[in-house]
Each structure stands twice: as C-alpha cells, then as structure tokens.
Amino acid sequence: MTDAPRASNLPSGRMNGGRAMAEFLRLAEVGPMFGMGGFQLLPFYDALAQLGMRHFLINDERCGAFAAEAYARVTNRPGVCDGTLGPGATNLVTALIEGLNAGTPMIAFAGDTNRGHSWKNMTQECRQVEILRPAVKELIRVEQTSRVPELLRRAFAVATSGRPGPVLLDVPEDVCHGEHDFAAEDFAIDPTTLRAPSRRIRPDRTDIGRAAALIARAKRPLILVGGGIHLSQGYQALLALAEAQSIPVAHTMSGKGGIACTHPLSTGLFGRYSRISNELIEASDCLIVIGCKLGEIATKRYALPSRSIPLIHLEVVAEEIGRCLPAEVALWGDARAGLEDLAEALADDGRQARAARADYVAEIPRQMAAWREDAAARLDSAERPIHMARLCRELNRALPAHSILVADGGFAGHWTGLLYDTKTAGRHFIPDRGLASIGYGLPGGIGAALAAPGTPVVAIGGDGGFNMTLGELETARRAGVGLTVVVVNNAASGYVKALQHAMFRGRYQSSDLVEMDYAAIARAMGCNGIRIEDPEGLPAALAAGLAERSRPTVLDVIVTRDPARMLPAVDNRTVEIRQGDRVA
Ligand SMILES: Cc1ncc(C[n+]2csc(CCOP(=O)(O)OP(=O)(O)O)c2C)c(N)n1
Numbered sequence: 376m377t378d379a380p381r382a383s384n385l386p387s388g389r390m391n392g393g394r395a396m397a398e399f400l401r402l403a404e405v406g407p408m409f410g411m412g413g414f415q416l417l418p419f420y421d422a423l424a425q426l427g428m429r430h431f432l433i434n435d436e437r438c439g440a441f442a443a444e445a446y447a448r449v450t451n452r453p454g455v456c457d458g459t460l461g462p463g464a465t466n467l468v469t470a471l472i473e474g475l476n477a478g479t480p481m482i483a484f485a486g487d488t489n490r491g492h493s494w495k496n497m498t499q500e501c502r503q504v505e506i507l508r509p510a511v512k513e514l515i516r517v518e519q520t521s522r523v524p525e526l527l528r529r530a531f532a533v534a535t536s537g538r539p540g541p542v543l544l545d546v547p548e549d550v551c552h553g554e555h556d557f558a559a560e561d562f563a564i565d566p567t568t569l570r571a572p573s574r575r576i577r578p579d580r581t582d583i584g585r586a587a588a589l590i591a592r593a594k595r596p597l598i599l600v601g602g603g604i605h606l607s608q609g610y611q612a613l614l615a616l617a618e619a620q621s622i623p624v625a626h627t628m629s630g631k632g633g634i635a636c637t638h639p640l641s642t643g644l645f646g647r648y649s650r651i652s653n654e655l656i657e658a659s660d661c662l663i664v665i666g667c668k669l670g671e672i673a674t675k676r677y678a679l680p681s682r683s684i685p686l687i688h689l690e691v692v693a694e695e696i697g698r699c700l701p702a703e704v705a706l707w708g709d710a711r712a713g714l715e716d717l718a719e720a721l722a723d724d725g726r727q728a729r730a731a732r733a734d735y736v737a738e739i740p741r742q743m744a745a746w747r748e749d750a751a752a753r754l755d756s757a758e759r760p761i762h763m764a765r766l767c768r769e770l771n772r773a774l775p776a777h778s779i780l781v782a783d784g785g786f787a788g789h790w791t792g793l794l795y796d797t798k799t800a801g802r803h804f805i806p807d808r809g810l811a812s813i814g815y816g817l818p819g820g821i822g823a824a825l826a827a828p829g830t831p832v833v834a835i836g837g838d839g840g841f842n843m844t845l846g847e848l849e850t851a852r853r854a855g856v857g858l859t860v861v862v863v864n865n866a867a868s869g870y871v872k873a874l875q876h877a878m879f880r881g882r883y884q885s886s887d888l889v890e891m892d893y894a895a896i897a898r899a900m901g902c903n904g905i906r907i908e909d910p911e912g913l914p915a916a917l918a919a920g921l922a923e924r925s926r927p928t929v930l931d932v933i934v935t936r937d938p939a940r941m942l943p944a945v946d947n948r949t950v951e952i953r954q955g956d957r958v959a
C-alpha cells in the first residue's frame with residue numbers, strides 16, 4: 376500500500392483495544408498470524424475475524440512463534456504471533472529467543488491479567504513479563520487502551536531497526552477489552568518500519584579506506600559471510616565485490632545463500648563442519664567477516680581462525696565487533712551499505728586485483744572438485760539404511776533454484792549446512808541457528824510456505840524434533856499448506872547418542888527412540904506419507920512431495936542407526952577426544 380490509500384483508510388471512533396491492535400496490523404499489511412486464544416485477547420481475535428485477516432490457530436504457541444519467525448525470514452517483514460496469559464505466554468519463549476539471536480523482526484502479543492485482580496492467584500497468572508523480557512529485543516507493557524497504536528508503532532520501529540528482533544507487547548485483559556475514542560491520526564504508520572532493515576547505517580569512511588587498503592594488499596583474501604547478509608539483503612553487493620576483486624566466499628549455516636553455493640567463488644561452509652573453507656581460512660592473509668557473530672560453531676569453539684590473520688569485521692551491532700576475535704578494522708554498519716562502500720573504495724584496483732588473484736581463485740573449483748571426488752562414495756552411496764550424504768545429494772537434485780529448505784536443529788541442519796547447495800542467492804536455506812532448538816522444522820516450514828505461496832518448501836529434521844511438534848501437521852493440513860517434511864528417522868536422539876558413543880564408550884542413556892512409522896502417522900492425520908528405506912526411492916518421493924500443493928507430505932527417511940556414523944562428515948576423520956572437549 377502506498378501512503379495515500381493507507382491514510383484514507385485510517386479507522387477512528389470508539390473501539391476496544393483488541394480492535395485497535397487488529398486495525399494497526401491491517402494498516403501495517405502484516406501476513407498470516409499464528410496463535411492460540413484465551414479470554415484476554417479475544418477482542419483482538421474478534422476484530423481479526425471482522426476485518427477478514429488471516430490468523431491460524433496453532434497447537435503450541437512455540438510453534439506459532441517459530442512459524443512467524445520463518446515467515447519473517449522469507450519476507451523481511453515482522454512475523455506476528457500471540458499467546459494467552461501464563462502458559463500461552465511462556466510457551467513463546469524458545470521461539471522468541473530464536474528470533475532475538477537470529478535478528479528476526481517479530482511482533483508478539485501476550486495476554487495478561489485484568490489489572491483489577493492481578494496478584495490474587497488468578498488462573499494462569501505468573502510473572503510473565505519477567506520471564507519474557509530477556510527473550511525479546513524490547514518488551515512493551517501496554518498500560519492504556521488509548522496507547523495501543525502508539526506502542527505498536529514503537530514495536531515496529533524496534534523490530535525492524537539495527538539488528539532486527541522480536542518485540543513483545545504485554546496486553547492486560549482490561550486494556551484489550553477496554554474501549555477508547557480513537558482519532559484517525561492515532562493510527563499513523565511510518566512505512567519504513569514495516570520491513571527490515573528499516574534504515575541503513577554506513578561505516579565510517581576512514582575505516583572503509585583502511586579496510587580497502589588491507590584488501591588491496593592481500594594475496595589470499597577470503598570473505599566469511601553470516602546471517603547478516605540476509606537481514607541486509609546485500610546479495611548483489613556481496614557478489615559484486617567478490618567478483619570484481621576475485622575474493623572467494625565462505626559461509627556459516629545462517630549465511631548460506633549469501634552467494635549461490637554453486638558459484639565458482641563459493642567455498643561452502645566454514646567452522647565446525649567444512650569442505651575446503653577451513654583450510655582456506657588458515658591460508659588466508661585477510662579475512663573479511665560480514666554480518667557474522669563469529670560464535671562457537673563458526674569458529675570451531677574459538678579455535679579458528681588464527682589470530683595472526685588480519686580481520687576486517689563489518690557488523691550492524693557495534694559491540695559485537697571484537698567480542699570473539701579482535702578486528703584489525705571495525706566497520707560498524709549495514710552489510711549491504713558496507714559492501715557497496717568497500718567496492719567503491721576498491722574500484723580502481725579491480726583489474727589489477729583480479730589478475731593478481733587469478734591463480735588463487737582458479738584453485739577453488741579444483742579444490743571443490745577434489746573434495747567432491749573424495750566425498751563421492753558417500754554422496755552416491757546406495758547403502759541401506761540411507762546415508763545422510765545421499766539424502767543431501769538427492770535434495771540438491773530435486774529442489775529447484777527458487778525453493779526453500781528449512782533445516783531443524785540437530786544433525787539434519789549440520790548435514791544440509793555442509794552438503795546442501797543453494798543454486799541462487801537469497802533465503803533458500805533456513806536453519807534455526809539463533810537458538811538451535813529442535814522442533815523448528817515443521818512449524819518453520821509452515822511459516823515459510825505461507826510466506827512464499829507457490830514456492831516449493833521442504834522442511835528437514837530429526838525424528839526427535841518431529842516428535843516434539845508433530846501436532847502441527849494438523850495446522851499445516853488445516854492451512855492447506857503443500858509442505859514437504861523430511862523426517863530423518865534414526866530412531867534416536869542421534870546427536871546425543873553419537874556423543875555418548877564417542878565420549879562415553881557407548882554407554883547410552885536416554886538417547887534411543889522407539890521405531891515409529893512417521894509416514895503412517897501422517898496418513899492417519901490426513902496428510903500424504905511415504906516411507907523410504909532405499910535411496911533409489913528418494914527422487915520419486917521428493918517429486919511426489921513437491922507436487923502435492925494443498926496438504927503436507929511426510930517423507931519418513933530411514934537412515935543409519937549406527938551412532939558411529941551419525942556425525943556430519945563425508946570423510947573418515949576419527950574423533951580425537953581430550954578431557955573436557957566438545958567434539959561436535
Ligand atoms: C529443545 C532442544 N532440546 C535439546 C536439544 C539438544 N539436542 C541437539 S540435537 C539433539 C538430538 C535431536 O534428535 P533428532 O531430532 O532425532 O535429530 P538427530 O540428531 O537424531 O538427527 C538434541 C537433543 C536442542 N537442540 N533443542
């Protein structure tokens with residue numbers, strides 16, 4: 376909506392707080408919302424119905440917030456979710472922290488007690504504001520019905536600025552049910568705050584100059600890109616810099632898709648799991664870190680890279696720079712803006728740089744080919760149970776360039792982080808690396824599918840994660856979502872079992888799951904369900920899932936039960952363990 380129709384569409388007059396909430400969201404053009412009702416927010420639900428807005432009942436508020444989070448990643452517009460007083464509100468916590476750590480814009484509502492009776496043992500009452508406050512970028516307690524639009528305006532401004540994040544509005548029952556005479560101007564909206572990033576800050580010019588000088592001198596510069604590239608949508612700027620200056624690009628799990636994985640300058644994942652990137656990092660003489668926190672997984676528990684390699688760090692949160700590794704040049708700013716400025720500062724050197732680095736970049740496809748040859752036995756494996764590498768290869772083959780793969784916490788995320796190839800830049804791989812909870816896959820897939828109708832969406836996760844949230848198959852079916860869910864069925868909390876195998880000499884405790892037929896469960900729930908025990912069956916099953924446009928398909932993929940073979944690696948590296956080590 377441009378501003379003119381929005382302005383002529385402003386509501387006014389007497390209405391309750393819930394109606395004011397819904398009216399504001401209507402004007403903000405939010406997408407489908409997810410939540411579970413309770414008495415406190417019912418006026419909001421009633422208004423949504425009257426205004427014809429899309430809101431989906433979810434079977435667990437955490438899943439509603441996961442769906443909203445994934446929706447926001449695909450659209451860069453705040454995802455909206457709600458929970459009622461007490462348990463509804465506390466169920467939001469895990470998914471809100473995912474959004475907080477991943478920098479995802481979200482607006483969440485929690486119903487709260489009627490202030491006329493608070494602290495008198497009301498049903499469902501708890502100290503939810505204290506519980507939720509550290510889970511969000513900002514928690515806003517709405518104390519007056521009249522202030523609903525003003526505080527929602529604030530919520531959008533916070534959610535979409537700087538590093539975006541979730542904002543929670545805690546709405547007491549009497550504020551939601553209470554009425555006020557609103558003026559049309561109360562509903563004014565700043566359209567720039569409806570999408571992240573709402574504003575872009577550029578790094579200091581002197582610092583850009585220093586960074587450019589460092590890059591110009593480097594023989595083996597390497598870009599390390601994190602999830603910030605998606606938040607900033609800096610794809611073109613990244614590709615332009617990498618190509619103009621002949622600089623290869625490695626990515627974190629969250630940064631996958633900064634450039635296409637299939638691009639000759641892409642060196643794939645770096646950190647805990649890597650194809651060729653880790654070696655390139657160690658051999659580099661200038662690392663350019665873009666929108667990446669350099670946390671545990673990216674740095675192999677802070678062992679990588681060596682501190683002797685000069686590092687340029689471009690990051691939108693100033694205090695993130697230097698937190699895990701000292702930066703020789705700190706660039707505080709938006710990823711896209713900073714990349715554009717670097718490219719401009721380096722423009723004169725382009726041809727010279729490309730000539731100087733010709734041998735260096737020519738190595739990349741050769742090294743990648745050598746890696747692929749080494750990995751071929753696993754990528755092409757015909758073994759039963761199915762090898763995870765083969766499953767990833769089949770995903771690479773089956774998923775078209777514009778599709779979205781949502782990857783759950785646990786092994787599925789790491790395996791696909793390592794082996795899945797995005798074919799174009801953009802949000803085509805969505806892992807929940809903010810908090811790395813298991814159980815994100817199915818609800819995240821619902822949010823992504825609703826955000827990109829017509830786009831093939833596949834959600835992959837473990838059987839443990841699926842067990843946690845499989846009630847949302849009902850939601851997906853009700854929503855008519857043609858989502859393909861790949862359940863990596865290893866009859867185990869595999870990550871835990873693999874660690875018990877490696878570190879505790881196979882003394883397994885609470886890491887086995889009972890054998891289940893998830894395809895049959897899906898069919899019983901009115902969804903499509905296919906069990907796949909032979910890798911040759913994967914292409915047809917994936918094709919059937921992608922062809923199903925109006926109900927979910929569960930692909931129950933039977934993979935190895937051997938805990939010695941679960942760790943995501945395509946080679947035979949044995950794990951060396953010292954006391955206190957974390958091996959994966
Ligand atoms: C909510 C939550 N609890 C625990 C963990 C720790 N954890 C990481 S992976 C994993 C195993 C998950 O099992 P499953 O989903 O079957 O995946 P698998 O490792 O078997 O592929 C666990 C328990 C987590 N990430 N999130």
Ligand SMILES: [Mg+2]
Binds near residue numbers: 837863864865866
């Ligand atoms: Mg499992």
